[in-house]
Amino acid sequence: MAARRAVASALKCKDEAALAEARVAVQIAKIALGERGPVWWQDGAPDLTRRLARNTQYAAWYDGLEGSP
Known part of the structure; x- marks a missing residue:
């Protein structure tokens, strides 16, 4: 976190x-x-x-999520 704070500073x-x-x-x-x-x-x-959940073996799970497109 010190390095990230240094970036912000x-x-x-x-x-x-x-x-x-x-x-x-x-x-x-x-x-x-x-x-x-x-x-x-x-x-x-x-x-x-870098793969969309809907394009993987997790597609059914993703479709079941509230608010998924």
């Missing part, structure tokens, strides 16, 4: 150098947390990243 101050540094820190943190970078797990499940 740099944006507020309009400090391009600090912004670039803070964004690098956010990227490093996200990779360390497993949010970005190569997949680190192998569970055999299909990768449904």
Whole structure:
């Protein structure tokens, strides 16, 4: 969160150098947390990243949600 706060601070101050540094820190943190970078797990499940729920095996579940189109 410190890196994200640094991004906000740099944006507020309009400090391009600090912004670039803070964004690098956010990227490093996200990779360390497993949010970005190569997949680190192998569970055999299909990768449904960036797919609409209605175009996956979860379509029936999605259709049952209140407010779904």
